[in-house]
Amino acid sequence: MFKFDHKSMLVGASVVAGTALFLTGCLPSSSSASEIKSASAKVSTTGVGPYDPKMGALDGGVTYSRENGQYTAYRYNEQSTKGVDHGRVPTANELKAWDMDIMPDGTGLPEGEGSVEDGDELYEEQCAACHGEFGAGGHGYPALSGGNQEKDENGVIKTLKNQRLEPGMDAPKRTVGTYWPQASTLIWYIRDAMPYAHPKSLTNNEIYAITAYILAANEIEIDGVEMDDEYVLNREKFLKIKMPNADGFYPNIDGPTAIEDIRAFFADRAKNIGSGTRCMTDCKDPGMTGKEATVMKIGYEIKDVVPAYSMVRDLPPELEDKVISKAEKLYNENCKLCHASDNMGAPAVGDVDAWYEVAKQGNEKVIINAIEGMGGMPPKGGNEDLTNTEIKKIVEFMIDSSKKKH
Amino acid sequence: MAKMKIKAKAKGDIVKVKAMFTSLMADTEEAEKKKIKVEYITQIVAKHNGNVVFEVSTSGFMAENPLFKFQFKGGKKGEKIEFTTTDNNGKIETGKKKIK
Structure with missing residues (x-):
């Protein structure tokens, strides 16, 4: 059955x-x-x-x-989703609160103005710590300027064409000036997500000022005017910005005919992408270059793992060969985190010189310090459950362990 | 393309200066690796009222687009600081900035 x-x-x-x-x-x-x-x-x-x-x-x-x-390669869930009905239609207000983006056509762009000079000061206070002076980048945070905007004969920015063909070669430089097609993304991101530590804390005038400074650092010209220190950016001027790489993306995905444009673009693959025809038989020399293409094969296929992967699921056995005293156990639980090394500013157990200085005060004083806390150390090392006797034992253990061994 | 970015701020009679220079700073070895032309700044001089306030010899040991920070005494707001850079090909560039 x-x-x-x-x-x-x-x-x-x-x-x-x-x-x-x-x-x-x-x-x-x-x-x-x-x-x-x-x-x-x-x-x-x-x-x-x-x-x-x-x-x-x-x-x-x-x-x-x-x-x-x-x-x-992944399991495909074939369960029926019938009867599963999570969520609801958002209300008009919820949609309004969510639909906050600033579009290239000026939708959502706030009124305001800010000069490059103001932006410079704000940038230094709010941004330079991560993004570097003059937007040069650093500490793992993205560079905002850099890469030059020289274009080749096809209108492609040269530093974007960098290829890492050899070790040590530079990657494409994708900064605001060389890569970003729209400035609206910049002001939108600054408004909604920056500064990292306290986003949405800048006023509209401040976001215009910082945007102006970053654009100036990238040597963007607005309507043919170079952005010097006194340049004031406002909504009207902002809408006139044409970023250097605005035409660097293809196919064009904007406008009401976008979908047809994209289809037309991909329909003519050979012209627009240059992939040519696909070789299906006798493909040793697909590009007819006279050189045989190198076929890469797996040289040594893994058929088995020796020794085989362990299927045992228990924890490694605890080491029981070393018997530790009660004081050491308490020390391990409560004090070791800080006292194992002097990284935290606490005298490290085993550091003879450091503990000589401590022990000079006399055991009584050291125990009182340990109970009441001292400097960065909380009372009883932060564990109020320890009794005074236990603290005494721990301190004696720590002093003993840090004596010069003869 | 402007080749340098300068920022000078006066506080009392001390002027704090930051300057970044656009250069690949690629010496022969690096240029060979990256297959680019050899180009690095060899000397940077900063002058204030005709007096040299900062001078440094550089080469490929510095990173691309090197940034310098220094301060000097005796500058006032509104005065100018002038930078001159010389690169390995003998190309000389200058840049001026008002002290704020």
């Missing part, structure tokens, strides 16, 4: 629940519920050894079949 395949995986909690419920009606035991073959899990792991996957799988991976002979 039922046939169970023990090797199969099981997915879909609702399938399990439904089947289990059904089983309890006709079978006395439901212990095999976890081994029920689920219709939605089609796992094909057949192959020689664990590292001989089917063609198309990621190395060492499992393939999951889908319809029409397709397969993926």
